[in-house]
Amino acid sequence: QVQLDESGGGLVQAGSSLRLTCVASGRSFDTYAMGWFRQVPGKEREFVAGIDWTGGTTAYADSVKGRFTISRYNALNTVYLQMSSLKPEDTAVYYCARSSFTTATTTHYEYDLWGQGTQVTVSS
Numbered sequence: 001q002v003q004l005d006e007s008g009g010g011l012v013q014a015g016s017s018l019r020l021t022c023v024a025s026g027r028s029f030d031t032y033a034m035g036w037f038r039q040v041p042g043k044e045r046e047f048v049a050g051i052d053w054t055g056g057t058t059a060y061a062d063s064v065k066g067r068f069t070i071s072r073y074n075a076l077n078t079v080y081l082q083m084s085s086l087k088p089e090d091t092a093v094y095y096c097a098r099s100s101f102t103t104a105t106t107t108h109y110e111y112d113l114w115g116q117g118t119q120v121t122v123s124s
Helices: none
Strands: 006-009 012-013 016-026 033-040 045-053 056-061 070-072 077-083 091-101 111-114 119-121
Touching: 006 070, 006 091, 016 033, 016 091, 033 070, 033 077, 045 077, 045 091, 056 070, 056 091
Parallel strands: 012 119
Antiparallel strands: 006 016, 016 077, 033 045, 033 091, 045 056, 070 077, 091 111, 091 119
């Protein structure tokens, strides 16, 4: 059974950096696009970043563009989210997800497998 395991969340001060890691078990990791989403209580899950199956094409939400970088290392079934210049409004549970497609997509219903989430809290 394929599953996604996120790690790397934590409590940091504004302006700090964090790197989230998502490791996928099972096969066929490298044939799907991957994405990161985030969610705060009472709000819908929000797209953060996506990357196609080759790692050559990425997409970002406007709110994180220039601060966050998504990357993947298919040989290790791993996708990363490097977050810099963190702001208090970045506070959320961050989820790794596998797309149903090979190209990076931005809506949550295009993703069919989700991790359990990792909490990121940014203090002011």
